[in-house]
Amino acid sequence: MLNLYSAQIEHISIHRVGNKSKGETIFLSEAELTLNDETNGLLKEYFFKPFREKEENYFSLANEVDVAFNELHKIASEIFLDPSSTHSNSKKIAAHLFEQSNHPHIKSGEVYVAHLTNIVLDNKKVDAVGIFKSELKHDFLQFQEKGNNLDLVVQQGININKLDKGCLIFNVEKEAGYKVLSVDSNRYDTKYWLEHFLAVEALSDDNFKTKNYLKFCQDFAKEVVLPAEDKQQEVLFMNRAVNHFAKNNAFEESHFLNEVMENPELIPEFKHYKVEKGPKYSIQDVSNFDIANKAVSDARKKIKNVINLDTNIQIKMDFINPESAEKFVEKGWDEERQMYYYLVYFNKEEKN
Template identity: 70%
Template structure:
């Protein structure tokens, strides 16, 4: 979890990169930007807003041989070792980005490199490096008073409402390649920012594993539980799974299976499915891990808990109280109508 509320922008360097394939140039500022009290809160909102709104999926610098061969890892380490060098290193970072800007789809734009202090991540206060890029120019109007009328002037500039690309490199978990958050609003070339510029892999911490395991369970429910049982059991399996994760700090696979699978015949099916699909979710060898509460909350929002019927009726289950669906919803078959039915028990209807 991150908290950027008390984060300070200590330094800001602004450069511009063009597209090499279109013979566009690079412009490197000789001095850092002179920050003032008026611009700082605007830039903080511009830089940080996308990270507050985005699900926290962390990355880490990587290299197939050794981390020391990763250019961005080296640049980040130089800055963290000597924060006063951030402007000079920002030129190297921008030049490195320019060298990757050779695909025709890549847009030119401004590059902002910042040194950040008082950043809270996983309850640790650390420094960080922010690298941001604006690409899309927005139209806006300026007005000028003439002798007898107002003149309307159409201009273009960067909208502070939307950051196009950005990453925050935290001075945290250096041995693993630092912990990194990244955003990319204009995914015209996903490899450009993540692979070519940053050269990162997913950071496989408890947040990553919790999300992956729940996603695996979601697909097991769809591919195995639903065909073997019915839609209600598919929803209820995910219902029980999410609640297991929500109420426990540590995941233990044997306990999990015994608790969430009502049908014991599905336990070997689960293990076979994991052998077949586990590598896709990076959980093939995972049987125990600390549970990340934030990841559970994110997963709860994305998992569908609705039974859609072909009679245009929906039944919505409650992930907070799964026992309600167990006790008060029954499925049956009506011989006369030759149709399935759900029987729902209740005391009174609630006002909407």
């Protein structure tokens, strides 16, 4: 769990990185930036807002030979060892980013490098290196008094409500490549930021396993349960799966299958599907892990619990009380109309 409420910017530098393939250059500031209360507050909101709104999908810095050869791993380690070196190391980060900016689609922009403190990660205070980039420029209006009139001036600047790219490198798990969070609002050059600049790989922690196992279950429900049974059973299977994750602290696959799989004939299908599709979700060898509650909450919001009928009627199932859908909803076939039907039992209509 990440909490950025008390985070502080201790050191920050700004540089400009152009597109190398277009003959643009790099501009390195001589000194770090000095912030006042207003700019400090604005920048913290600009930097941190997308991380508060995004799922916590962690990465780690990586390298084919050894993580010590990852450029950002070396630089971040120097900053963590000596925070006063943030400005000199920010130039190295900007230069490294400039070297990766060699595709025509990559936009030039300002690069902010900051040493951050008082971040709460998994209930512990840690420091971090923040790297942020603003790319897209927007027109805005300024007004100037000229005699007895107001004159209109069009200028360009960045939208501080939307960060284009950013990452937080937390000072934990150094030997494994640190824990890293990344955001990227512009999807046209994701390889440039994640693969070429950061050189990260997904961190297989409990959050990662919980999220991916539930995604795997969702696809199993769609591709196996739905064809074998019907839409109602697909929804009910995911209801039971999500609720199993929600009420348990640890996951054990055999316990999960015995509780969630009402049709025993689908258990071999599940195991076969895992062998076939497990590598796609990096869960082929995963059968035990601690459940991450936030990942369950995030998954619950995304999983559809609605049956859409071709008669323009929707039936919404309840993820909190799935037994209601089993007790009070029946599916049948009407011979006279030659149509399927759902029969719903209730005592009274709830008032909104």
